[in-house]
Amino acid sequence: MRVLLSHYPMSLSGGSERSTLDLAAGLSKLGHSVYLWGAWGTFKNYVTLAENNNIQILPNKETSFVFELAAVRRACKTVPIDAIISHSRRYNIMSHFATMQTSSVHIPVIRWFLSSWNPVNTRNPFVLALSPLWTLTWYRVLRKAPALVCVSHAVAADAQAVLRCEPQHTPVIHNAIGVSCGSMSHQPRKAHKRPFKLLLVGRASPEKRLGLIVPLMKEILKSEHDVTASIVGSGELTPALREMTVKSGLGDHIEFLGHREDIAKCYQNADVLVHFGENEAFGRVFLEAQLNGLPVVAPRRGAAAEIVCDGSTGFLHDGNDICAMARSIITLIREDGTYLRMSQAAHKWASENFSVDRMAKEYETIIKRAAPGRI
Secondary structure: OEEEEEOOOOOOOOHHHHHHHHHHHHHHHOOOEEEEEOOHHHOHHHHHHHHHOOEEEOOOOOOOHHHHHHHHHHHHHHOOOOEEEEEOHHHHHHHHHHOOOOOOEEEEEEOOOHHHOOOOOOOOHHHHHHHHHHHHHHHHHHHHOOOOEEOOHHHHHHHHHHHOOOHHHOOEOOOOOOHHHOOOOOOOOOOOOOOEEEEEEOOOOHHHOHHHHHHHHHHHOOOOOOEEEEEEEOOOOHHHHHHHHHHOOOOOOEEEEEOOOOHHHHHHOOOEEEOOOOOOOOOHHHHHHHHOOOOEEEEOOOOHHHHOOEOOOEEEEOOOOHHHHHHHHHHHHHOHHHHHHHHHHHHHHHHHHOOHHHHHHHHHHHHHHHOOOOO
8 A cells, every 4th residue: 555644844843743754654564655745855854764664755845735736646646646644734635635536545634623723823914814715625625534533532522523523534543652752762760860850841832831830840849849840842932931930030940951852861861741731632742751651740631631641650630730730749759659650650551552553553444444445
């Protein structure tokens, strides 16, 4: 089977980019011919990973929707492509039209909540005027697809409500972690060391709510003084977060690491992952942390409850309950037995339930159902 993964990579640290590469590697391991469509060639690390895993990057120099659509359609006929798995609104729509009048089947993937989708970040009046029509076209494409893969049950429930479709139209396939994680240790911890290190991973943008690290650290430091926090990621709020940290007197306890390509080392040097976002459609960082033996402390909303086992592999709390989050972290600091048990459970849960082989086989099943007798 020849499968094209249609996705526009935006960064080296993006969760959707890394999940796409892991899926490509998993399908290739199953014996399928896998192709990447998008600007993958502009990222050297992605090119290397693709080459090492028998994944072909199709050349793509087009930037406009119309010309890229024509190029994808030519690729479908030339290779020829049996199935396109697409990510993002642009590529969902493009792939749908590219497969018309071809033998290819198109499977869109949704990695976010449709009800909170807000892609318009422009003052161009023409773009703003067309945005509602573009969104309606997107929804029609998603409804007409033979299946709409969702990365979590939370996303599936949201998609069913927005699109008014049946549950059987939105199968859930959780993301997995594989080749894109490089040198991750994939081991539970034996014990934590001092200082106890909190790790936050994510863009410095409003929805991640990274500013809550300040009141959280203040609460923890009331009783535990040998604690630090590291923030991996950057964004428009980074300067304000730095200023807030200094003004609160926490400059010695909170460090900003910015964008890091050695994310594996960041996990290995930390003791617990802390996350404040309440609208995570999947939460790849939850999975990465647990695979590396880090318990997770996070809000209960979104897909967190699907990725983190409350009381077993981490602690989940309601909304802005900073005091409860602080108590959970203090428990992990003071109770070595609890920490060790959670670390081992986190590693076991992540490695046994989120394998790339499992993910690839589930996608393979969806594609075959979408095109019976043809693939």
